[in-house]
Amino acid sequence: MTYQVCIDIGGTFTDCLVSDSTGEINIFKSPTTPGEFHKGFINVLHVAAEGYGLAPRDFIAQIKLIVHGSTVSTNALVERKVATAGLILNEGHADILTLREGPRKGAFEWRLDYPEPYIPRRLTRTVRGRIDARGRELEALDEDGIRAAAGYLRQAGAQAVAVGLLWSVVNPAHERRARELIHEVWPDVPVTLSHEVSSVPREYRRVVAAAIDASINPIIRKYVGELQTALGASGFVGELLLANCVGGMMPAQEIIRRPIYSVMSGPTLAPMAAQALTEEADVIVGDMGGTTFDVSAIRNRQIIIAPDAMIHDDALGIPKVDVRSVGAGGGSIAQVDAGGLLVVGPHSAGAWPGPACYGNGSTAPTVTDANVVLGIIDPDYFLGGKIKLDRALAEAAIAPLAERLGISVLDAAYAIHTTSNHNMVAAIEDITIREGINPRESFFVSGGGATACHIAEMVDILGLERYMIPRFVAGLSAFGGLISDIRWEESATLLTQSREFDREGVERLLAQLREQGKRFLDAAHVAPEDQLFEYVAMGRYEYQAWEIPVQFELRDGRLADRAADDLAQAFHRMHERIYSISNESELVEFTNWRVQAIGRRPSQQVWRKFALGEASGAPVAARHRPLYVHRLGGLTEVPVYDAATLGANATLQGPCVVEATTFSAVLLPDHTGTMDRYGNLTVQVAREAALAKAA
Incomplete structure (x- = not known):
């Protein structure tokens, strides 16, 4: 047996997704080790080895590939x-x-x-x-x-x-x-x-x-060196790839050569996963972890790239996958401000001591504590029962806040829950509306173990019709890393315009950039048949300050005969979509040209070998428990389904809870979920109900 692994380090847990040569995929989690991330990296591999019944060294020796989304550079810059x-x-x-x-x-x-x-x-x-x-x-x-x-x-x-x-x-x-x-x-x-x-x-x-x-x-250099040393000492002889911020993977030596491309790279893996899981044109991707909620979007099947990401008061200076983050995670702390208003986040209880219900000494009320009190999370089945939560400690943490607000502990828990939801909805509206995407007409893919607890109400607030809770929702970023291509981007400046288009100069420049991209793929040991190249021009109206991207094609290294007109028309359409206005009589300038070098990894589709058996009859609830449903007036006894027992095409009607070892998902009234053959739950919301809730 051989394995492929993706490890994603989050604020609270380190996720490890393991795919074996049969196509079976399993997810494992271990607490993050701030300050010594390489130790948490090795720890979660030991947890995975235990899951497969192998000694750590025997398991690690059989790993063919490790893909890693690093947060080291981002943390260094933020701090x-x-x-x-x-x-x-x-x-x-x-x-x-x-x-x-x-x-x-x-x-x-x-x-x-x-x-x-x-x-x-x-x-x-x-x-x-x-x-x-x-x-x-x-x-x-x-x-x-x-x-x-x-x-x-x-x-x-x-x-x-x-x-x-x-x-x-x-x-x-x-x-x-x-x-x-x-x-x-x-x-x-x-x-x-x-x-x-x-x-x-x-x-x-x-x-x-x-x-x-x-x-x-x-x-x-230091982090990658420590990681390679620790892996080598543990018996790893396979290949190590690191995520970059343009939506793909790079060999370790390349990320050392241009380390800025590791900044904010971890969150870029979630939209890569979403792009593989659905054929929808416009997709919202929400990934809620222990500390932050990261939201990204796909427009016309293309992941949105941001030209102006910021680190504190400075621009990052390079394009990257557009991911917006807010301080809304399972560990986000709730408090009442000086004006008597409830505030959730951005401060977090982090990996240690964590939420009050973890029993590590914290008394601050968090979103996870609220979800335990509301019946969304079963305190006896957190991470499949590996960690026992304490409901009494959660209630005790929320009680002072409830007293200050003059409401019950249960109502205060719901206030924390829904305030967090509205914080995340604001981030979703920011990235979609600003980028010419109507959130109501988009498909929402949930990521992060905590998001499944919140996505149903967020969908109601936004007025969406459909959303997905993937089989690997708790490790969506790790799943994205497991299936991502090797990807790099070469770019150069050449100023030309739609009316006096320098076709020869552009073709000559693109040939140079393609050759540079090919050298990168060759160095990454990508076979010629697995090498792909995509082309982007950055365009603007004359006297505009900022450009927007326009995709185009080359055939045998040549632009189309009407390339200038085609590029200009594509620019007008994209400008109208983003800004709701275009002027087809206006001169279009093209300033920058990019060649995206993509190395297909043939083994990345191994996950598609997995398929659920067909469901036989109606799903049977594993048990029932009280769940707080605001629309129904409070605690309501609902069925709880074990995700592992649901077959393909099984249909669930909300309100209910779907539990797995790594997530707890809530379906509200008017939400109907159907399990697909890969174990992903797609949920349909009644259109009239969705519009009424969003009104």
């Missing part, structure tokens, strides 16, 4: 625990990171402190030398100045260096020479060149991307 990086810029441009892009602030935000630059001025040096917008050298690079800057930064305590010189996206000669000169005087230092990290012509975005990449380079 500002990054390495000290130095920055080298052109003379006269020392304040790029201070001035940023001059974004407009809210009209009433008149007391804003101007944020500090990502790399301080004392670690920023400038040198003479200039390339113009056409790639011509106007002034030779001051090579002695580069050497002096490197020496200064070394003495100042820098651990990595970022280089951001003007118009390197058109002619990178000065940046490449700068790296050679830095390594002459400082051989071991990691050097990030802005044009290798980001191809956008915007100066600030390129430079901040290089600065972030340099600052997390030593951290990612």
